[in-house]
Amino acid sequence: MKVADRLAAMPTPALLLEESRMLANIDRLRERTARLGVALRPHLKTAKSIEVARRLLAEGNGPAAVSTLREAEMFFAAGVRDILYAVGIAPEKLPRVAALRSAGCELSVILDSTDQADAVVEASRAAASPIPALIEIDCDGHRGGIGPEDDALIRIGCQLSEGAELRGVMAHAGESYGAVGEEAQAEFAERERAVAVRAATRLRDAGLRCPVVSVGSTPTALAARNLAGVTEIRAGVSTFFDLFMAGIGVCATDDIALSVLTTVIGHQRSRGWILVDAGWMAMSRDRGTANQAVDQGYGVVCDAEGRVIPDLILASANQEHGIVTVRPGSRATLPDFRIGARLRILPNHACATASQFDAYDVIPAEGGKALARWERFGGW
């Protein structure tokens, strides 16, 4: 069955992945990091898919970053060995970390307090094997991390060096998501770099080894101009991109590799509404573009082939109902789709929309090949 026929027959809602766009996005990030002379540690939290990881990881076995221990376990089982668990470690999670490490996974953790360092030291002793940890450095007040000048930095560094393994420092410029345009994002990238390098320098000046300086977010990874002192860069959503990233100028709408295939199930013509079977259960409740210059509702509507229909958005969503309308203020006329017609919706946030599905229906990069189905997983 041809891809177009298969798409026409597929149950909806379904999560479509255009492999050619994904591969182009992966190439773009690879070229960027190669030019900057740093290693690339893709974040697998967006895709949560073995098949995507195989295409994303140069050698197929890492390095990679994850956001849950379940991701670490699943990707390790699939052959990924060098994994950074990039969420502040909780003491109760250390037995799972130790179990993965004793099975041969090169798993490292992050932390930003002496209490967490105590727990990592204790778990290292219990496992009779030092657990590598990076100290999280705060570069923009986004969420976790200590400042590069914080007194605790050296204390934590000493704790880890003595009782576990001080692997390095890491920073994440989460506030770069609010920076519009490459110039503004490059400033966040420079701050992320400078702060991480400063923390590494302080640790080294205190006589501690600090081999890894890890930074990254999709906007800063793609906008950074100079990464002197940095050893690796992380990025996640750049694999698929989404409307949020398009809204801050990091990608074009046509770079977005994910969409939700949906079916028209009704009309309310007097109100200018088309009802579709993609509600928030399919799109997620993410309204990340609500505060951007252009509010995309729950997503931008495309035709069945993926071409954007100008000014048509998924304006609101119930659990299994989406309401498609012309964007407020636009003079476009509402198209008249028959009941049963197929549309695609580009998502606000790839991580959130993908997490609503168990699998990607993959439109293959090579024409003529059959549609593939790549499983994805959730949970913790």
Place this chain on the structure above:
Amino acid sequence: MKVADRLAAMPTPALLLEESRMLANIDRLRERTARLGVALRPHLKTAKSIEVARRLLAEGNGPAAVSTLREAEMFFAAGVRDILYAVGIAPEKLPRVAALRSAGCELSVILDSTDQADAVVEASRAAASPIPALIEIDCDGHRGGIGPEDDALIRIGCQLSEGAELRGVMAHAGESYGAVGEEAQAEFAERERAVAVRAATRLRDAGLRCPVVSVGSTPTALAARNLAGVTEIRAGVSTFFDLFMAGIGVCATDDIALSVLTTVIGHQRSRGWILVDAGWMAMSRDRGTANQAVDQGYGVVCDAEGRVIPDLILASANQEHGIVTVRPGSRATLPDFRIGARLRILPNHACATASQFDAYDVIPAEGGKALARWERFGGW
């Protein structure tokens, strides 16, 4: 292991279900519908769990409403027979409907257009078995449905009567979610009733059979005072309740049966933040209380035993990070929880938060019993 010890050792984030609260919520809805003299058709889209359905359905086999065909297939496989698929039918979904019906499931569908009725007639002919359909009636401009005076009503009724089965009419007062207090909700209930009964009357006056008059939403089901002419009522979120329903006065915070168990993973004391491992992947992106009188952020924070901590909310969320703060404007002081401490977060929207998890960890109604794990499912 005692429940408290099990909760202390459980991986987080986890979805907790307090069975005693759930059973009390189920009893409340049952008593209400019994007093009103109508049948109860619980909506299973909130729970998506066989174990919850067993407790929710009086005889264990229906009647029930669902929001996806996957729910219909899963619940039918578990013994539920009388099922209403309560989302406007798309023609491509009719083969699955027919397959379920030929396997013995008493599945009915809803629709609001002559095009859909044509498709149902055609599928009935193909299956050599009439598919029962209810006509969706719009009572408040919420999403689907035709008005009770719409000319199309009789046309659709005739189509179904001749070529399929006109089972009845259904209405859903979705706008009642914006009505605060029982008085306002009772007005929506009366409008929902009056509109559905009017449509049924018109169909009967045209000589058509219209045995079922189905209405409902959680607010209207619990506030309705008179359901003359109605045969059944539907409600979903009333099984668990949530902060949104508490915000419009339908339940108390202490009635909310679901919460997310989380672990403290960091502090940003200078900013008044506690970081926990429940981000939006656990809570969902639902911010339904944002436009209510009291904005609960991503949820209300409770201690490990489920007691609300005054004025402490999950103010913001990244994928796997939640930021707990004192509610803006409150003079409460931020408690000092140790790294590793356990908290619970009450959700804005039970349907959305539950859908982020594969299972409920159930705190049993009878003390002394072990924690149970009830699987839930997603997908379409």
